[in-house]
Amino acid sequence: MRTTRFHGRYEAEGRRCEHPACNEAGEFRAPGGGGHGFDGPGNWRWMCLDHVREFNAGYDWFEGMSVDEILDAQGVASGWRTESSTFRPTAGVDGMPRWADFDDPLDAISARAGGIRSRARREAEMAMDGRFSREEAQALEEMGLGLDADRTRLRRRYSELVRRYHPDRNGGDRKFEARLGRVVEAYQLLRKSSAMG
Numbered sequence: 001m002r003t004t005r006f007h008g009r010y011e012a013e014g015r016r017c018e019h020p021a022c023n024e025a026g027e028f029r030a031p032g033g034g035g036h037g038f039d040g041p042g043n044w045r046w047m048c049l050d051h052v053r054e055f056n057a058g059y060d061w062f063e064g065m066s067v068d069e070i071l072d073a074q075g076v077a078s079g080w081r082t083e084s085s086t087f088r089p090t091a092g093v094d095g096m097p098r099w100a101d102f103d104d105p106l107d108a109i110s111a112r113a114g115g116i117r118s119r120a121r122r123e124a125e126m127a128m129d130g131r132f133s134r135e136e137a138q139a140l141e142e143m144g145l146g147l148d149a150d151r152t153r154l155r156r157r158y159s160e161l162v163r164r165y166h167p168d169r170n171g172g173d174r175k176f177e178a179r180l181g182r183v184v185e186a187y188q189l190l191r192k193s194s195a196m197g
Contacts (some may be wrong), residue, residue, distance in 0.1 A: 010029065015027075017047045028052040132195050139186035
């Protein structure tokens with residue numbers, strides 16, 4: 001017995017198939033007009049199963065692209081050049097290497113993994129020192145401070161980081177808001193610590 005469930009099926013919710021000679025429910029998406037983007041086609045057309053199969057059989061993703069655009073889209077590194085938050089120039093602000101500085105994806109991954117390992121090692125060394133708890137060691141790492149930090153250096157570093165990450169200092173851009181929140185939490189924990197001289 002064949003199942004009646006199909007991958008990609010959406011409840012019709014009153015949509016009709018967009019094929020001109022069909023009155024069935026439009027339960028399947030097909031690429032529409034509006035051009036392609038990173039996440040797929042711009043708009044969707046809604047069709048019944050038979051008409052979406054017919055549409056897909058003749059669909060050409062590269063329609064309307066030049067030869068250079070097609071070759072670029074099919075290139076091995078096409079996804080590598082796609083800008084994401086880890087590729088932006090601001091990606092390295094919290095001590096990790098910027099992926100945009102590497103030509104080879106494997107070199108970038110290796111450097112990033114090394115940064116994560118060395119950060120974990122530094123946190124462990126601070127926690128093993130005995131003066132700081134594990135949470136306090138993580139907070140010191142978040143602030144970019146070492147074991148020799150005192151309250152004066154903590155306040156100075158806190159002021160510097162707040163100025164760097166606050167939206168008012170970045171033209172209203174809130175992209176560093178999560179980082180700023182972590183800095184504030186770390187400062188609140190460390191300023192109450194008895195280990196801070």
